[in-house]
Amino acid sequence: MRIYKATIWAKINYGSIAYHSANNNLLYKLQVIQNTxxxxxxxxxxSKSTVLLHIECGMLTLNNQREINQLKYHARTKALGDDLPINLSVTKDDPVYLKRYKNPRTR
Incomplete structure (x- = not known):
């Protein structure tokens, strides 16, 4: 697991903020790589369920990890101004923002 996290997962996760808006088919291919x-x-x-697999390994799906990375980066750069590209992409209409900031149960 250490080798996977240090090599494959690190490369997939690096830059996930930049490619979070990529085509769903391409993002699915990355998820298949992680599942495999x-x-x-x-x-x-x-045939094992991927949900159970992620729970057993203590890993998030790549989609969830991308959302976390995007929100962390947004929180770090919010103080620098609203005209930064990441702050323009995370808007009040963004599903990531809505799930995190509008749902009182997630606070």
Missing amino acids: ALKIITGTRK
């Missing part, structure tokens, strides 16, 4: 790696690491069958 986790199945190899744990030695499970291909």
